[in-house]
Amino acid sequence: MKRIMGVAISSVSIGAAWLAGVFLLPAIASAQQVPPSLRSGYSPDREVNLVGTVSSFVSDSQTGPLGAHVMVQTVSGLVDVHVGTAEFLKARNLTLNTGDSVRIIGENFTNGANTVFLARVVQKGTVAVAVRSPHGMPLWLAGSRGLKTGGDKGNGGVQ
């Protein structure tokens, strides 16, 4: 079982990632190629580090994916980053304000007509928050696996 094989989120070192020397590059550069769609899955091999300054933060973005987005000004341009939800970040002592310097590990994706950078780890100062698992699955959902509906939970509604 994968569980027993044990790939822990905490096993990924942010510092090591920086030292790997892949500063920025991300979004804009790779956007010149066409990023994969959200349905292609998250690949640790495609991860890049995004370094820049927060231009704006919106807890309920009008562009997908659903949730909080931060616009990050990088040397290559402005990047739309999906960071889960504001509540999840706040509960982990991370708030993002205009002008903040941030480092974000993640990947670029095509979402409809837009390009969005999905954050896996968001770092501001000494606070780093993992918002996705090593394979990109959201950590902010909490009850999402309880999404199984009252009727479908255990097939109880269909007996």
Place this chain on the structure above:
Amino acid sequence: MNRLVLCSSLALALFTAACGGGGNGAITGTPAPPASAGPYSNASLNGTFAFQMSGQETTSGGFFARVGSFAANGAGTITGGVEDVNSQAVGSVILPFSGGSYSIQSNGQGTLSLINQTGTLQFSILMTSATSGLLTEVDGGASASGNFTVQTPSTFSVANINTSYVFDFSGVDPNNVPESIVGQFTGNGGGGATGVLDDNDGAVASGVSAFSSASFTMDTTNGPSFGRGIANIAGLNFAFYIVNGSKIRFMETDFPALLVGDATAQSGTIPTTAAGLSGSFALVMSGASLSGSDARGGRVTLSGGVVSNIQMDDNASSASGSGNSNPEPIPSGSISAATYTVDGSVPGSGRGTLTFTDSKLGTFSFIFYLISPTQAVIQDNSAGFVSDGSMFGQSGSPTLAAEAGNWGFSWAGQSINGTTGGFGEEDFLGQYKLSSAGAISGGVDFTELSAPAVATNIAITGTLSIQGDGTGRNGYQVKLNTSPSATLNFSAYFVDPNTMFVIGTDTHRTITGTVVRNF
């Protein structure tokens, strides 16, 4: 629910807009109309009932589940019981019930309170048959929902775990990463079992894996009265509650890991080849995508190893903004490579695969385990998804005239508040009368953590619009007569004339549910 109470709303720490984010203020609304006369009463709840529910805690914001058993005396009193809870607030604990009460109206709606050492848990319940029902927590401690089923005490022994069961466990791994395990085990009647499983842990699929040493032991204290026991399956520890000879409810106790689900005995002749499995099936799944929560469901037809007649809806949280249009109906492009198999490498397990490619949306891949030739659990193994649910053979040709009557529903999902950005689980439990013209009129109780608020006895109106022969996507819209009102839009897929799966198509929420005729 007490219909004499015009409308009660219990706001939690913050009073804000309900339901997908517009406006501010407490959730109030038009009270539900008087209940239709039906066959239910307090006498409907008489015996011991195994329940299971899961959701999101209000305080910790974490995923939690509770599985247990309560004893009802048929006259409004809970005489005892026990539950296992796994939550970020308390860890994994076992809590006895010292008492409680319940009340059931003739239409099946009611209230249930269970008292343990932490206080009084309050639920809205809905009887869906003489032996089972749905429930949702309404005490503000969580947004959660589930169901309950009468138990058969004569089966409370590991000697009765002596056949083949298909299971579907979902939750989170020790790192809070979404995880789904589906599989089959065969009990030997002596407390042992062997089986196979598929684990999708954080979008990393294990492929089929065999396990050779599952164990089941009855709890000497709570086993005889409530069917409780402990189990180890493939190295994971569970509390379980025997429902009867064909169903067992499980919850993992390896806090902070938490998986919860049922095992159901296989019945009928389980197909061993694709040729042996055919017909149209309705599907419903929920879980997580790269974008957030995911709700997916629809209808497919299986025949001779080929999947056809695909009509599904997918809300993977990839869209946002205002609107009620699901951006991703399936198919969106052309369908190819649509095939299914019944796995010959583990003959008799009922394991199978189902896959197809949409030229615009990509490849969809699923694993299923057959409970019977017309029922299965299904796991989504598409890239970047962790999701699971149910797959039922379709029967009947629904028409509005035939569907008229009294229905109950349970919907669960997650929503975001457009004003505050608040995000969290929501659970709805309600009952309504459907007219032969497709008009809906009834009431709903719900908890919505994005508000956050609990609201009870809110009137609902809406419409069911059957399209074509009714076996594909149908229109289903329900308006909550809150102030301000909120409208939930769904695609509805009939399983049979008495059951629908619904998949939400609004952009501010990801929600699925089951709608069942309750009398």
